[in-house]
Amino acid sequence: MTQPISMIAKSLVRERMRTGLSLAEIARRAGIAKSTLSQLEAGNGNPSLETLWSLCVALDIPFSRLLEPQVQKTQVIRRGEGVKVLAEQANYQATLLATCPPAARRDIYLLTTQPGADRISQPHPVGSVEHIIVTQGRAMVGLTDAAEELNAGDYICYPGDREHLFKALEPDTLAILVAEQN
Template identity: 50%
Template sequence: MSSLPLGAIAANLQRERARVGWSMTELARRAGVAKSTLSQLEAASGNPSLETLWALATALGVSFAQLVGSQSTDVTVIRAGEGPRAATELGGYVATLLSASPPGARRDLYLIDAERESPRRADPHPAGTIEHVVLCSGRALVGPTDDPVTLEPGDFITYAGDAPHVFEALESGTRAVLISEQR
């Protein structure tokens, strides 16, 4: 189901790894992923999970979108069901990148599709990350792991993304817009 731009991911990983001066072995160690997985990604192959990409982004100190996005100044239209999508390893949670933050800007925009019984428990993102969520349909438990809030369609929440947090669909077909802001 992945429609991730593997070529862009490969180029972005190589660029960011070179920026910090790490070997593949060092980045794999810091991200807690297998070196073979990283090697596949830098060769533009494989099918990375959302967890793997987040771990790599966090280790490199960049946003998820900086790894999966390509920069464009043209008009961009992403039709429903299209766009670079990353799913969790166990399924039931898919993040579609709608807009990657260009250099100098500090926000990324995602469309989240989540199913019941597939909670997304996220490890802390880079320091200063704030997440904003608007629930479009369904119901969800969202926010800090130790104090999540039940959202109904149209509800909005903001919380620290640099602390453990959760997005758990309480109904099938739950959909939200998530904005990840790096301060």
């Protein structure tokens, strides 16, 4: 069984990494010494309840998250499985591969496309970004007025908050779409 300080140490590191903030910045926001936070993240010390609460406020997390072990799980979705969404005006199918976990803003889809009607997407909320990796075939992808031709293995990232396009250029073109939202 994991000791509480060991679990707290792992949780502090995990949550600080999630925020993208430095050890010094979290310590400053919590009103504690950087060396104190460093020791806690190393699994040393016996933090007071007040120190832990201050860290939770600085990390913007509930207190209970410090005492939750991170659960890693494996999920495999085979080709042809998963929740599918079909476009009405294009031969375009999106298969949801992963949803956005709490406090994160990303969804991952497998796109199965055919030449024909283009998939033109209206702007998503401000700050949205889309990442596409073509895994099979060829496609025109990106902003409607600046789409790029991509081959299998090519990657593109573009603002999803502007009108954008996915046009299959070969039968059975497959791509991975990662949609982020701020």
